[in-house]
Amino acid sequence: MTLDAHLQVTRGQFTLDVALHVPAGAVLAVMGPNGSGKTTLVESLAGAVALTAGHITLDERSLADAARGVHLPPRERGLGVCLQDGALFGHLSARENVAFGPRAQGVRARDARAVADSLLAELDLGEHARTHAERLSGGQAQRVAVARALAARPRALLLDEPFGALDPATRPLVREVVRRRVARGLPAVLVTHDVRDALDLADELVVLLDGRVAQRGRAAELVSAPATPEVARVVGARPPPTDPASPGAT
Numbered sequence: 691m692t693l694d695a696h697l698q699v700t701r702g703q704f705t706l707d708v709a710l711h712v713p714a715g716a717v718l719a720v721m722g723p724n725g726s727g728k729t730t731l732v733e734s735l736a737g738a739v740a741l742t743a744g745h746i747t748l749d750e751r752s753l754a755d756a757a758r759g760v761h762l763p764p765r766e767r768g769l770g771v772c773l774q775d776g777a778l779f780g781h782l783s784a785r786e787n788v789a790f791g792p793r794a795q796g797v798r799a800r801d802a803r804a805v806a807d808s809l810l811a812e813l814d815l816g817e818h819a820r821t822h823a824e825r826l827s828g829g830q831a832q833r834v835a836v837a838r839a840l841a842a843r844p845r846a847l848l849l850d851e852p853f854g855a856l857d858p859a860t861r862p863l864v865r866e867v868v869r870r871r872v873a874r875g876l877p878a879v880l881v882t883h884d885v886r887d888a889l890d891l892a893d894e895l896v897v898l899l900d901g902r903v904a905q906r907g908r909a910a911e912l913v914s915a916p917a918t919p920e921v922a923r924v925v926g927a928r929p930p931p932t933d934p935a936s937p938g939a940t
């Protein structure tokens with residue numbers, strides 16, 4: 691599976707214009723300041739927001755193509771999605787939330803439960819399988835949301851800040867679970883505010899500024915050689931040295 695897209699989305703005054711190519715088994719991390727378009731990027735891939743122009747292709751399959759009027763609805767895209775505001779069903783148990791996707795695909799109840807229990811155990815939530823989602827802590831709910839994204843045999847993963855609510859002890863575990871899934875041949879897009887996620891997981895890091903790619907490359911490269919002070923701020927690196935020949939440089 692390879693995810694290939696040129697995403698152009700206009701939302702009021704804001705325009706996103708980003709090309710991306712994520713091979714099977716690779717993670718593309720996306721970072722950027724508030725309002726730079728990270729969520730818009732994920733939502734357009736997921737199908738929650740329509741493209742104004744451009745296309746999305748997953749292997750040979752067209753998920754969206756603005757010029758041809760193609761826009762597959764989210765449930766037909768075959769994506770494992772964990773959105774920032776992707777609330778769980780509060781009145782359902784953790785297990786029922788995770789089993790929901792496989793059940794919707796026609797998997798038998800018993801098998802869907804087994805898939806859910808195995809993922810919950812992997813994410814150290816075995817003892818909470820029967821807990822109603824509304825009674826879970828923020829970090830527990832986030833792990834259930836990750837399990838839900840992985841449960842329905844997705845062809846690609848879209849994860850918007852999936853580690854944000856996790857404590858430092860739990861974060862590496864969830865990263866490892868994501869890494870294992872990706873290694874089975876899934877392309878993944880990971881939005882994060884923490885450059886450690888990009889350094890640890892990503893094959894490529896894209897920094898967005900105002901809806902456009904300010905810099906892309908390996909995360910370590912962007913940290914050691916950010917192209918601009920804005921990129922340096924986003925990845926928490928030292929700003930690039932100013933050119934001594936430029937006016938105002940000291």
Ligand SMILES: Nc1ncnc2c1ncn2[C@@H]1O[C@H](COP(=O)(O)OP(=O)(O)OP(=O)(O)O)[C@@H](O)[C@H]1O
Nearest residue numbers: 701702703704722723724725726727728729730731
């Ligand atoms: N439904 C909408 N209608 C109009 N404009 C929108 C809508 N949703 C987002 N925007 C605008 O699109 C721009 C990008 O927003 P987006 O949520 O994609 O940024 P972000 O990088 O995810 O930010 P954050 O880090 O704060 O989550 C912002 O200027 C925002 O105001």
